[in-house]
Amino acid sequence: MPAEYTVTVEPLGREVTCREDQTILDACLRAGIWLPHSCTHGTCATCKAEVVDGDVDHGDASSFALMDFERDEGKTLPCVARPRSDVVIEADVDVDDDVPVHAVEDFVGTVIGLDDVAQDTRRLRVELDRDLAFNAGQYMSLRVPGHPGVTRTYSMANPPSQSRVCEFQVRRTPGGLATDGWVFSTMAVGEQFALAGPYGRFVLHGSRTEPAVMVAGGTGLAPISAMIKHALLDGGSGVRLTLYQGARTRAWMYDVDLFTDLAARFPDQFTYRPCLSEEEADGFATGLVTDVLAADHPTLAGHVGYVCGPPPMVEAALKTLMSKRLFPRDIYREDFFNEGDKAAGGVRSPLIKR
Ligand SMILES: Cc1cc2nc3c(=O)[nH]c(=O)nc-3n(C[C@H](O)[C@H](O)[C@H](O)COP(=O)(O)OP(=O)(O)OC[C@H]3O[C@@H](n4cnc5c(N)ncnc54)[C@H](O)[C@@H]3O)c2cc1C
Ligand code: FES
Incomplete structure (x- = not known):
């Protein structure tokens, strides 16, 4: 039987039992204690917390997401850290009131x-x-x-x-x-x-009433697709949504009929802008998704942004959104980091915290 330890999460003061072979984040999320996280693989640094007392094994944390001096200062990444004793951690627990917590x-x-x-x-x-x-x-x-x-x-x-x-x-x-x-x-x-x-915390924020600009690269469409279906088909949000879907050529693009149909059914709520960067085709804007987005909007002040896809595309979209006067607090993002990104130090952009 693996040993079990008590992890105390401050400033909540909540205690959770964590096995020695379990990550601290996993134990907390399964107990319904929300800790910030994004990649859950030690790559993005979103979950970084302080070990106030006790010992942890830092596990497979990227040396970029958790640098040596930070380890020396007592920081850890709960998504990959496992307890080696009873532990007290101090985490940046900023629960969004409009997002229900579902235990893992x-x-x-x-x-x-x-x-x-x-x-x-x-x-x-x-x-x-x-x-x-x-x-x-x-x-x-x-x-x-x-x-x-x-x-x-x-x-x-x-x-x-x-x-x-x-x-x-x-x-x-x-x-x-x-x-x-x-x-x-x-x-x-x-x-x-x-x-x-x-x-994950890349979710549709029902309490945001501003129109939303959604930018999807590749299969970064998946979570945005869930948000759009939830908003339009299940009445999850009444705000205006515009989807920018980017791909190199038509061969890489999918679900075009689905979104074209939704745009026809919900003309007052949903606009669809499929973009091809390496091919011209009827019904598609030509250019990088970020360039099409920039050309469409003199300013995006008063909007909310949702961005998802490969990290370089997310970074480019962030720059575009911010150059159009969107503030970091108005941009939600998901980077599809993989193991190669982790080895290369795929920490999130310094442009924005989450
Ligand atoms: C929050 C989140 C949500 C995601 N959602 C989706 C989704 O909906 N759809 C989707 O398609 N993807 C998604 N991804 C990406 C997905 O999780 C995988 O990372 C992706 O599918 C690649 O997995 P893989 O095992 O095939 O590749 P991996 O084995 O992870 O390899 C990826 C690349 O890294 C290289 N590599 C592997 N190990 C190393 C190493 N140690 N050093 C250097 N290079 C290495 C490999 O050669 C390869 O080129 C998501 C990622 C995150 C973080
Ligand atoms: S969630 Fe822990 S490093 Fe990304």
């Missing part, structure tokens, strides 16, 4: 659909063994079969009203363990695997 739980999923929807892009439908409560935009952690302890994270593209079947949109990464080595090779309908969630 384990699930068994069965693959019920696996479709190629664009170049190197698969739609994966996974039926869970019971309902999942989550916020539009959150993600699950999938255990990669044959690699004990290895997990990869994928965002739900379905709205929370569809609580039994998760839709994931997965882009193939050449040489990637989970994509090249599983989803795009051995995975088959009927296969079962373990997953846990929900995780």
Whole structure:
């Protein structure tokens, strides 16, 4: 039996039991104690906290996200840190009142659909063994079969009203363990695997009444898709939404019909701007998604931004949004970091905190 320790989370003063082989973030989220987090793999530094008392194993923290001097100062990344004694941590616990906290739980999923929807892009439908409560935009952690302890994270593209079947949109990464080595090779309908969630704070903020500009690159569309379906189809928000979806060519673009149809059904609430950077085609804007966005808006003052995709695209979109007078507090982001980004030091942009 692994040893168990008590983790006290300040300033909440709440205590949680954490196994020696469990991360502090995992123990807290499963107990319904919200700690800030984004990547859950020691890459982005969002979860950084102070160890006020006790010892932790820093685990697989990127040396960029948690630098040596920070380790010496008693900082840690709870998403990868495991306790080595009873521990007291001080975390930046800033719960958003408009976002319900759903405790993380384990699930068994069965693959019920696996479709190629664009170049190197698969739609994966996974039926869970019971309902999942989550916020539009959150993600699950999938255990990669044959690699004990290895997990990869994928965002739900379905709205929370569809609580039994998760839709994931997965882009193939050449040489990637989970994509090249599983989803795009051995995975088959009927296969079962373990997953846990929900995780993440990239969610639709129902209390924000400003019009929202949403920028999606590649499968960064998935969480934004969940938000749009939640807002339009489930009455999750009445604010005006504009989706900028970027891809190199038409072959990389997917769900165009879905969003074109939603724009026709909700003309007063939803605008769709698909953009191709390396090809001209009817119905598509030509150019990088950020350039099209910039050309469309002399200013974005009074808007809210949601940005998701590969880290360089997210960074470029942040710069564009801020140059159009959006403040950091008005921009929500999700970087799809992978193991290569982690090794290269993929800490989030200094431009913005979250
Ligand atoms: C919050 C979040 C949500 C996400 N949601 C989605 C989603 O909805 N859809 C989606 O498609 N993706 C999503 N991702 C990305 C996803 O989690 C995976 O990172 C991605 O699919 C690649 O996984 P992989 O196992 O195939 O590749 P990995 O094995 O992680 O490899 C990725 C790349 O890094 C290289 N690499 C691996 N290990 C190292 C190392 N030690 N040093 C240097 N290079 C290395 C590999 O050769 C490869 O090129 C999300 C990521 C995050 C953080
Ligand atoms: S959530 Fe801990 S480093 Fe990203």
